[in-house]
Amino acid sequence: MTSTLEMPKDIENDAETFIKFESSKEHYKAEACIVWCYDARFADLYNDFILERGFSESKIDAVKGAGGAQALAGESGADRDVARSQIAKSIKLHHTERVILMVHMDCGGYGGSKAFNDDRQGEWDHHGAELRKATAFVQSEFPEIKEIECWLADFDGARRI
Numbered sequence: 001m002t003s004t005l006e007m008p009k010d011i012e013n014d015a016e017t018f019i020k021f022e023s024s025k026e027h028y029k030a031e032a033c034i035v036w037c038y039d040a041r042f043a044d045l046y047n048d049f050i051l052e053r054g055f056s057e058s059k060i061d062a063v064k065g066a067g068g069a070q071a072l073a074g075e076s077g078a079d080r081d082v083a084r085s086q087i088a089k090s091i092k093l094h095h096t097e098r099v100i101l102m103v104h105m106d107c108g109g110y111g112g113s114k115a116f117n118d119d120r121q122g123e124w125d126h127h128g129a130e131l132r133k134a135t136a137f138v139q140s141e142f143p144e145i146k147e148i149e150c151w152l153a154d155f156d157g158a159r160r161i
């Protein structure tokens with residue numbers, strides 16, 4: 001572990017590492033709040049998804065957590081509370097009107113494809129049902145959301161369902 005609990009007194013000059021980057025100070029209206037699994041195998045797909053959909057990367061609120069929309073499909077609990085709260089803040093801070101829900105094949109959150117005995121249709125059907133449950137939850141919690149999209153990601157791309 002390289003980090004210490006001691007913070008530099010003069011952050012401008014004493015930080016251990018400085019990466020120079022100009023970030024926009026402008027506030028924005030989010031084009032979407034995207035609930036996506038943090039599985040890094042789908043990180044490049046996420047970036048491509050943003051481009052293909054014509055979104056601006058700097059106007060997306062990304063809620064990345066294990067399982068993606070799984071958190072919103074499940075029963076009440078800590079995962080659902082966190083995901084719900086993130087969407088609520090996206091709406092409050094960035095006036096979000098669109099939520100995009102994603103689950104993916106071979107997701108560790110569901111025990112991977114092996115939990116479905118590698119039955120692709122079975123896994124697909126299950127995930128479709130999860131997306132419907134997550135959609136119903138988001139609809140009931142956030143009536144101000146105008147559009148909810150459901151996406152199933154796979155190793156050859158993403159399909160809107």
Ligand SMILES: [Zn+2]
Pocket residue numbers: 037038039066067068104106107108109
């Ligand atoms: Zn996953």
